[in-house]
Amino acid sequence: MGNCFGKILQCFGIKGSSDDSERKPLLSSDYGDDDSQHTENQRSSCDIQSPTTSGYQLDSDKTPLLTEHDRKFSPHGEEWSRINVPKFHQTVRERSPPASRQLKRHHSLTIPLITEPSDEESKNGDTDSITSTPPSKRQLTAMELLQTETTYIRNLKIIIEVYKQPLERAVEDKDPILAAEDIKNIFNGISDILSVHSEIHQELSNVISDWDEDCCIASIITKYQGQLTKAYPPYVNFFDMGKDLILKQQKSNQKFSEFLINCFNNPLCLKQPLDALMIRPVQRLPSMSLLISDMQRRTPEELRDHKELEKAKESLKQVLSHINEDKRKTEGKLKIFDIIYEVESCPAEIVSSNRSFVARTNVTSLNEGLYRVGDRLALYLLTDMIEVSKFKHSPGTVLLKHIRMLPLSDIKLVIDIEDSDESVNMFAIQLVDELSAKSTNCQHHNPNMDKLCVCQVLDDRIYKQDFLKKLEAQILVQRSKGDDEAVLRKMDHTEVQPMLKRGGSRIFKKGRGKAKRD
Template sequence: MQYANYVPPNFTILHQDINTPFITTDNVQEFADGENTDFETVFVLADFDSSDYNYLYKHDNRIVGPPVVLYCAAKEEPLQFSCRPLYSTTMLNLSLCFTGFRNKEEMKNLVNLVHHMGGTIRKDFSTKVTHLIAHSTHGEKYRLAVCMGTPILTPSWIHKAWERRDEALFHAGEEEFRTEFKVPPFQDCILSFLGFSAEEKANMEERTLKHGGSYLEVGHDRCTHMVVEENSVKELPFSPSKKLFVVKQEWFWGSIQMDARAGESMYLYEKNDSPAMKKAVSLLSLTTPNSNRKRRRLRDTLAQLTKETEISPFPPPRKRQSAEHCLSIGSLLDISNTPETCKSSKPSKSSTPVLSKQSARWQVSKELYQTESNYVDILNTILQLFKFPLEKEEQVGGPILAQEEIKTIFGSIPDIYEVHTRIKNDLEELLTDWLEERSVGDIILKYSKELVKTYPPFVNFFEMSKETIVRCEKQKPRFHAFLKINQAKPECGRQTLVELLIRPVQRLPSVALLLNDIKKHTSDDNPDKITLEKAIESLKEVMTHINEDKRKTEGQKQIFDVVYEVDGCPANLLSSHRSLVYRVETIALGDQPCDRGEHVTLFLFNDCLEVRNHTNKPITILHRTQLHLIHLLIFKQSIHD
């Protein structure tokens, strides 16, 4: 194959890199009109906007740019074949589709650039399309791209890729490059907000601007969307036009989470007096709590209404009692209204035997079960609403958090959930077949080793978990939106993720108090009295273990802080047996005038002393007798303070 090179700017580099014979010419016509069938002439042009290019293109000659030759030489591959002029491989193997373009000239120019960079164009959107180039967030192609997770980019992506066409090994499909050209979810959208507090409204308006939209006051005729806080707004202030989307706040946060405009039909706001809601209310008034058949029929009818009217399947959030005191729905043990005729019924795992006079010991044991059941529900909510969705490999818009961040936030929550599910089941079985002699303490003792294993890793790093949530929520808009959506669901009871995650920190002390209460109502001749004491002691040991581990963790963290703070700090300062006892800021009283008044920091460890002066050079003292003296002085000082 013969190469004819028409004076490219990097002629010398090209010659050295490809190590292939070629011909240079100032007259492309003498080769362009050749009809030699023994070889093919490929023209390498550095300018695709010249008269020579137009002449060669008009006569159907094969044209490539210098980056194509350099790319193939680096890969040790034959020249890329293309029926069109190919300047670079910047968009090789990419298949693009366009939507929302009205200017034909702009479209034609973009198509040519894509072809020059090795990409292909498809008229209709399909699974073969790798990128959608969109001028707006409207249209069927946009919706399909969102559903399929196809990147949706602005035309600027093509122009910027063309600017980098001479970088032989650069590819426009690289995620880091294309990220800045994503079509923002609120592009072409003008939003207004109804029913939100001033603080929340300001936050949403700020995020609207960050995600490509704009906002106006409620009622402005230019608004395309009115976002409604459905729990506080009972009636719209005006009748919206057909052009205005009236949507619930979940649409707003869902769009940010997906990094794409969500379909409005799933999030339309429904007034309480709408025909669908009136029909549902009338059906509710006709049903009675004791009619299972009517209850099922109501459930099916409401499900159908939800489907027909596209009402969100999630009811509005409601207030919820404290996790340690509220009862689970339809509690197995709530038999206070059971009629006397049920006393002789045979006990089973689905019902609690009715006692004419329920003992105080039984009542407190029942409370222990109810709080345990509620605690397990909270842990399940954390896993189902937050952890598992964040861990999904395929997410619209890509992963919301890195795996390391997810691990830091949730820690050993799955292990805690597993052990408490088994505790709950054992308590349920015990109370179902209740006898005063049956042991509550045995259940806690049975799982004490697992509690020691699962709780310290979470409790000790809870502050780090909380800090990670705060940082990610501040730095990652999609995570902030994810939290907004899920924290508004009824399962969360209007609690934030941080508030839910603090429950494991509070749970063991709560269990210890309840066990102590059960012990008070247990007679001295009951074998469970001694077992309960052992169970309470085992929980204290778990909490002591947690506190010791926490002190060690904090001590290690403090040592790391010292290492990072002091330049030239000895590497051997980091040791598993070493902990920071005290840090003192002092002023030096040296013999030399130049030394006096210097600020000196003393880092007192359990086995050494680090002294840092203004030169930041540490001096290590390893005399234990002197350390004991310093410990004593600090102890006396703390007493005076």
């Protein structure tokens, strides 16, 4: 036991002797005269002998040495043994820690310093301490683009392999979870998107793995502009329908609900629900556009890729613009089917491949131009006609009833009646009389034969100005070339009143004092 403690003291640079009479107090100069006896008693209580030295003192000029026995039983090696304070040292009073200050100096001396390699080391190939050149910001952005593309492709494969293909196999096995038409509506175009992005990922990987600051990333994006334009619309156009279909089936179809739970628990799915995965294709192209913008900002102007990245940004912008426009047209066509369900006795001829929905507004008829005075009407503006429906007085499951289909070619003029005390939120449509339109001299027909339909907008969803501008645009599209006559005019109610038939002046008196509902 004594030998062990002696060696511990040796770690602190303390020399000892086997002769007790020659022992000296540990740094006795740090204590006053009154404490000398206490220090001697405290030191004698330890009564530690060193087998190799003749006295106790701190050797401040030399680093303590360890024997092979110390290194063997030291838990942290030689360096830690130099600075670790043994437990017995905690019995020394707080006013006598000069050894700890010595230990701090020893500890600071043992910290290795990292220095630059000398020229001789560099010539000899000793460059282990030299780190590689850090990647540029441009390269980091390219790596981020590749990483996000990798994650995106992984998610697309999860959609196809974990969700889509098992549903299709169930249909083939005559045990369908969803109808084949529903599967098509939900996953329409997802395979084509995966195919295009797999090719983009492969080319990006080839360029980035052999990185050169003068490489061209933009050419990869512009190269696949056409394929992206074709691949995305079939999916994006029916994304909302597919999302609603998933929610509906999840509530009503127990088999499909259990299927989604099993897929979610599948390790391949990475705990991602189907609805979270389905939105990834909608978000991908805007995300790519942002990364391309960042890369251009971090690319020096002298590199050829700086200008090419501007072209890549424009390519993605054109793809997104095409997708949005195609989606708008598709939604307009699908809306026509909603009109058939919303309007009682709506003719089936309203459905046409060349016709789509544009806007809707609710109005009150102020004269007998479109229907009876005082009736509430719903005007569905389509690309080539207006579906006029009235609100039923005793509504059941259907609120509206079909009145007429008004071709836009029959509209001669759209009048925006300026608001006043006698006219609030009102407009008028001047229709060409059928007999006058069929006459050979239709350009010089009698204006008094034209019918003026005066309405007051009640719907707060579509403002009057917005509806009239869309109506004007569609009329101009339907008109033949060379017909430059103005369609939309602003008039005061005093100008409109003479155009009305007998008794029409009561319209403005009737509307006096009505508040604008918007």
